[in-house]
Amino acid sequence: xxxxxxxxxxxxxxxxxxxxxxxxxxxxxxxxxxxxxxxxxxxxxxxxxxxxxxxxxxxxxxxxxxxxxxxxxxxxxxxxxxxxxxxxxxxxxxxxxxxxxxxxxxxxxxxxxxxxxxxxxxxxxxxxxxxxxxxxxxxxxxxxxxxxxxxxxxxxxxxxxxxxxxxxxxxxxxxxxxxxxxxxxxxxxxxxxxxxxxxxxxxxxxxxxxxxxxxxxxxxxxxxxxxxxxxxxxxxxxxxxxxxxxxxxxxxxxxxxxxxxxxxxxxxxxxxxxxxxxxxxxxxxxxxxxxxxxxxxxxxxxxxxxxxxxxxxxxxxxxxxxxxxxxxxxxxxxxxxxxxxxxxxxxxxxxxxxxxxxxxxxxxxxxxxxxxxxxxxxxxxxxxxxxxxxxxxxxxxxxxxxxxxxxxxxxxxxxxxxxxxxxxxxxxxxxxxxxxxxxxxxxx
Numbered sequence: 001x002x003x004x005x006x007x008x009x010x011x012x013x014x015x016x017x018x019x020x021x022x023x024x025x026x027x028x029x030x031x032x033x034x035x036x037x038x039x040x041x042x043x044x045x046x047x048x049x050x051x052x053x054x055x056x057x058x059x060x061x062x063x064x065x066x067x068x069x070x071x072x073x074x075x076x077x078x079x080x081x082x083x084x085x086x087x088x089x090x091x092x093x094x095x096x097x098x099x100x101x102x103x104x105x106x107x108x109x110x111x112x113x114x115x116x117x118x119x120x121x122x123x124x125x126x127x128x129x130x131x132x133x134x135x136x137x138x139x140x141x142x143x144x145x146x147x148x149x150x151x152x153x154x155x156x157x158x159x160x161x162x163x164x165x166x167x168x169x170x171x172x173x174x175x176x177x178x179x180x181x182x183x184x185x186x187x188x189x190x191x192x193x194x195x196x197x198x199x200x201x202x203x204x205x206x207x208x209x210x211x212x213x214x215x216x217x218x219x220x221x222x223x224x225x226x227x228x229x230x231x232x233x234x235x236x237x238x239x240x241x242x243x244x245x246x247x248x249x250x251x252x253x254x255x256x257x258x259x260x261x262x263x264x265x266x267x268x269x270x271x272x273x274x275x276x277x278x279x280x281x282x283x284x285x286x287x288x289x290x291x292x293x294x295x296x297x298x299x300x301x302x303x304x305x306x307x308x309x310x311x312x313x314x315x316x317x318x319x320x321x322x323x324x325x326x327x328x329x330x331x332x333x334x335x336x337x338x339x340x341x342x343x344x345x346x347x348x349x350x351x352x353x354x355x356x357x358x359x360x361x362x363x364x365x366x367x368x369x370x371x372x373x374x375x376x377x378x379x380x381x382x383x384x385x386x387x388x389x390x391x392x393x394x395x396x397x398x399x400x401x402x403x404x405x406x407x408x409x410x411x412x413x414x415x416x417x418x419x420x421x422x423x424x425x426x427x428x429x430x431x432x433x434x435x436x437x438x439x440x441x442x443x444x
Contacts, residue, residue, distance in 0.1 A: 073374070074157065110142060155208075272356060
């Protein structure tokens with residue numbers, strides 16, 4: 001007997017149940033960087049440029065580890081769909097264990113190599129000094145950031161996006177207060193912004209660890225990670241890491257070109273990229289819902305429902321992108337003063353934001369399809385497609401670099417290459433994959 005599919009309203013309710021809280025939590029994450037940018041931006045252009053470089057390096061390190069969330073979410077969701085709660089929690093526990101190990105390793109490497117990393121990004125003089133300060137005062141919170149990633153993935157897999165919203169919301173509020181006091185009250189400059197964020201991240205990580213310990217004890221799951229489970233998580237995440245590497249190379253290469261255009265372009269690019277990240281996380285709320293829902297339904301061997309959810313979320317991704325693009329286009333000329341008093345940076349920022357606004361429907365489609373395929377465990381295709389996308393993008397970036405553009409023209413063409421060229425390439429490769437159902441593998 002064939003089970004009737006849910007109605008459109010029921011599908012929408014299932015998506016919204018996860019996507020709306022995920023939206024709040026995902027927006028809160030880049031708000032940490034936006035808060036830093038707003039607070040530091042009023043110290044001066046060199047401080048803002050230094051934080052821009054340092055935050056790019058930090059985001060790269062954390063971004064490469066995003067597989068900690070993207071591996072645990074579908075793994076936990078599949079076990080949940082199959083009715084194996086103990087195995088779901090064990091998979092999450094092993095993911096958190098891997099996060100701790102990687103966090104300690106990256107912290108040591110990051111502290112030692114901070115000056116070299118800033119130099120490699122093209123920083124000189126005061127910009128270099130502020131970049132190193134921000135990096136080194138962010139290092140104490142790096143392990144906590146990775147634990148938060150893995151634990152959030154566990155809760156998403158358990159179909160709980162409300163708790164991450166609550167934790168992130170409180171964390172953001174605390175972070176603003178700490179950063180403001182440390183930067184201006186204790187006159188710590190960019191170091192205060194980084195230290196405040198580190199303290200906040202450890203508070204969030206502690207909350208998540210306490211929750212997972214309670215769940216594990218209630219389900220008689222041992223608390224210590226299994227070495228085999230940690231290695232399994234690392235193996236599953238290896239393709240997702242390659243996917244993320246291609247994304248980060250694209251972003252780092254873009255920052256390199258912005259750095260070559262001068263401090264004004266670099267500062268404006270940092271602000272546009274921060275807002276891109278903000279909107280990307282907002283659009284990614286549907287992708288989070290896709291990861292959790294698709295993983296659960298494929299774990300329960302319910303392919304027709306997974307297909308229906310995919311179609312519905314594609315429509316929503318495009319529509320959401322249209323809305324965010326329209327809002328950004330209207331707001332673009334007026335948001336510069338929030339971040340910096342420099343007129344040249346504000347003018348360049350407006351140009352970049354208009355390009356970013358035009359790309360939002362493409363971004364909405366990309367993030368939804370990305371989430372669907374992650375939820376399905378199709379990590380290998382995502383990794384290989386990421387390499388293809390990078391090959392398409394780099395020639396565009398080389399042209400912008402060789403043109404020797406600066407200011408408004410430099411930022412406009414740079415963001416046309418990234419937001420329109422690179423994101424369009426991602427949309428094509430992901431859209432090609434879902435043209436049939438070969439990517440849907442059911443069961444655990």
